[in-house]
Amino acid sequence: MNTTENIRLQDTSKGRQLKDKLILGLVILLSLITISPIVLIIGKLVAKGYRQISLEFLIKNTPDTYTAMTALANGERIPGGIANGIVGTLIMVVLASAIAIPVGIIVGIFLYENPGKRLANFTRSLSDVLQGVPSIVLGLISYLWVVKHVTNGYSALAGAVSLAIMMLPMIVRSTEETLKMIPNTLKEAALALGTPYHKVILRVLIPTGFSGMFTGILLGISRVLGETAPLMLTALGSSMINLDISKPTSAVPLLIWEFYNDPNMIDLIWSSSLMLMAIVLILNLISKQIAKKTK
Structure with a gap:
């Protein structure tokens, strides 16, 4: 048995x-x-x-069609680079971050502090809806708001506004969810010591939830770095480096689209895409490391 x-x-x-x-x-x-x-x-x-990647690729403007065609006919590497796109991308991302980060953090704190209020619920629903809106629609909105009535023309500012609108939902929700993970006893202890409410937020809640909030910010930046559609309606593009935010400027995604429409620039598509993916990958790795170290 x-x-x-x-x-x-x-x-x-x-x-x-x-x-x-x-x-x-x-x-x-x-x-x-x-x-x-x-x-x-x-x-x-x-x-x-990898063939086009070099120091010249990073510090020179995009070549014209004739230069690229001549280089291809001679079997040479296409001269020039994407410096105008890199500078334009940096300008618009910095402007978009300056707009979206403060607003997103403030709105996220408001949602955290007022979870049951009607205005908070309405704002949260709008944020969720905004996250699902196609980027081309946000570009059209920025065109109507900024291009038509503020700068009276295509500009880096208009492109930054469209990117900021795209970043907002991710920053808002990451801020709210991060603050929800902070024990209430921490805030209660600060208030019990007589700390003013605004200092509790600035000196206790935000530093404690910094890792989660910063991760959400970097992920939002990573998302907008590769957007092309809204910039076609707002920034338009430029063959030269332009530091004036009220004038048209280029971006790496816009250059990829322009290279795609020019058969002589095909080799530059792959190099530009590789650079863009490398930047996005680096930002994602940085966000993960920061979240791990400051958890």
Whole structure:
């Protein structure tokens, strides 16, 4: 009887081990399928784009069609670079961050402090809706608001406004969710010591939730770095470096679109895309490291 029971238990154990191995193999297979697209994309960009990457690529403006055509005819590397796009991207992202970060943090704090109020619920719903609005629609709104009535023309400011609107929902929700994770006893202790309410927010809540809030900000920046559609309606583009925010300016995504429409600039598409993906990847890695160290 004991022998029969032992054999049955052994069979059951072997069956469970077999199921565990099958499930583990399935998980590994699905994981490989999940990461394979990004591996293939990065591999393709590196294989196609490394030829143009150089110091000249980072510090010179984009070449014209004739220069690129001449270089291709002679079997040479296309001269010039994407300095105008890099500078334009930095200007618009910095402006967008200056607009979106303070507003997003303030709104997130308001939602955290007033969870049950009608205005807070309405604002939260609007934030969720705004996060799902297509970027081209936000570009159109910025065109009507800024291009038509503020700068009276395409400009870096208009592009920054469209990017700021895109960043807002992520900053708002990340701020609110981060503050929800902070124990209420921490705030109560600060208030019990006679600390003014605004100082509790500035000196206790924000520093304590800095990692989560900063991660949300970096993810928002990463999202807008690769946007093209809203910038086509607002920033338009420029072949030269432009530091005037009231004038048209270029961006790396806009340059990729322009290179795509010019058969002589095909090689620059891959290099520009590789640079853009590298910037986004670096920002995401930085956000993860900061969140890990300041958790």
